[in-house]
Amino acid sequence: MSAFAASEDQDERVCSAKGCREAAQWALLWNNPKLHTEDRRKTWLACDGHREHLETFLGKRSFLREVVPVSET
Secondary structure, three states: OOOOOOOOOHHHOEOOOOOOOOEOOEEEEEOOOOOOOOOOOEEEEEOOOOHHHHHHHHHHOOOEEEEEEHHHO
């Protein structure tokens, strides 16, 4: 099952970075192991300009699990 509603158009997916309204190109799949089961994945979306910043934020906390193109979600 997709991380997004089937009716949601890819063009409507915007970057999760605060204040950014750019189209999302990347899905950052993550979880907080203190709160979520190992197989649970939460999703942040990122434009090309914010991908590295969001990856670093999640990575420093050991939350980042996978990064995939939005087209694969």
